[in-house]
Amino acid sequence: MAQEDKIINFMGWRKIAAAFSVLLLLASIGSLAVNGLQFGLDFTGxxxxxxxxxxxxxxxxxxxxxxxxxxxxxxxxxxxxxxxxxxxxxxxxxxxxxxxxxxxxxxxxxxxxxxxxxxxxGPQVGEELRDEGGIGMLFALVVVMGYVAMRFQYKFSIGAVAALIHDVIIVLGIFSIAHLEFDLTVLAAVLAVIGYSLNDTIVVADRIRENFRKLRGEEPLDVINISLSQTLGRTLITSLTTILVLVALFYFGGELIHGFATALLIGVFVGTYSSIYVASNILLLMHISKEDLMPPVKENAELDEVP
The missing domain is CATH 3.30.70.3400 (Alpha-Beta Plaits)
Structure with missing residues (x-):
């Protein structure tokens, strides 16, 4: 009972979180389509x-x-x-x-x-480099999807990539809505956000996989709530220590890295949120079950156990 009292019902808010994510994505995509990004000298000259x-x-x-x-x-x-x-x-x-x-x-x-x-x-980033960068990012997402599918299961890979796309679009959307300057330091921050978000998602996915194999009598929703509750302490400590450093950079780092710190601050908040409510929510939508994660049974396993 003591363990059950510590379990937070994260997935009880999954529908509200999904609606919130959809609103953020629509606002971000709409602003990017209408206003675009305010490119800095690195892009415009x-x-x-x-x-x-x-x-x-x-x-x-x-x-x-x-x-x-x-x-x-x-x-x-x-x-x-x-x-x-x-x-x-x-x-x-x-x-x-x-x-x-x-x-x-x-x-x-x-x-x-x-x-x-x-x-x-002149601009340091031309059209050709921008196009190649976009293709490179798409290729990176495909590689991430393949890695997560091999390490866990294909449903986890879809959730992880969806969380990454969610985070990048929202960070870019906030820069578009607020008319903040987008330069090479901000681009570097966006790439760092991808790594941060992926790391958070992998930690959660690893615990979900482990608990699906240990807690065989629990429902998938309960297993995910237990897993998120168990990783919450690690997630909060990582996020808070990162935020403390970024706040210091934001206020005392000077104008040259102001955009970098801003993008990372947004990305840490959004990445922490997405590892809980985007990746995990997609697992439930795809009906993840313990059968998906059980190790394959050897054909002669029963015969091997007979003395």
Whole structure:
């Protein structure tokens, strides 16, 4: 009885969770179709401007001045020293652009600001690389499905891949809905989310398989609830320690990795949720049973047991 008292009825909320996931997916797909992603300079190219200050520059003040002058969305970072500032704009090269930037920054400054260079930066990720990346991701999902099917059972592989697709679409959808900049660091975070979510799902699947073989008298729904309850402590500790690091990166890591930390924070929450309610829910929808996971019986097993 003590063990039963600790079991949480996760699957009792499975229909509400499924409806919630469908709403999130529809909103994400709709926003991606209508608004798309706000690609950064890594994907679109733009103009890069370096300026030098006589003393340490205040990046927040620099961004405010640029926004007030009509240069919204500028990426402003230190370049080597706190007196050197690099400004990246999502616009093509324009004559006199450097002078306009310099005039905007000079307002309210006691010392003279030096314009060091203005150059156009081409996109680091072209159409061909984007297409190849998409094909590579699809291939990776097929490999994951094959691996999970061989290690567990094909129903687990469908659940695992569905959870991965669910997580990626929602992370991209939130970036689209919130109009957050999508650059190479965010792309790296999305790939990290896939690994995090897959690891969580594999841990849960391993415990479900083990319990199906041990708890032969239990119903599939009860076995899944027991398995999720047993892995809950590990899931929460892993998620919380990861979130603590990401929150620190989000607030203190600087603008260059702000998008990376944001995408991973979203991905950790969504990945933890999907390993419980997406992958496991699909197992129930596909009528997983102990017969699916029982090891094959040897033909001469009974004869071998006779003395």
């Amino acid at each position: 733009g103009t890069q401007i370096e300026v030098g200050y006589p003393q340490a520059a205040d990046l927040a003040s620099v961004r405010e001045k640029l926004s007030g002058a009509g240069f919204e969305g500028a990426v402003v970072v230190y370049f080597g020293a706190e007196t050197d500032v690099l400004i990246r704009l999502q616009r093509g090269f324009e004559p006199g652009l450097g002078d306009q930037i310099l005039a905007a920054l000079q307002q309210g400054e006691a010392g003279a600001i030096e314009l060091r260079r203005v150059e156009f930066v």
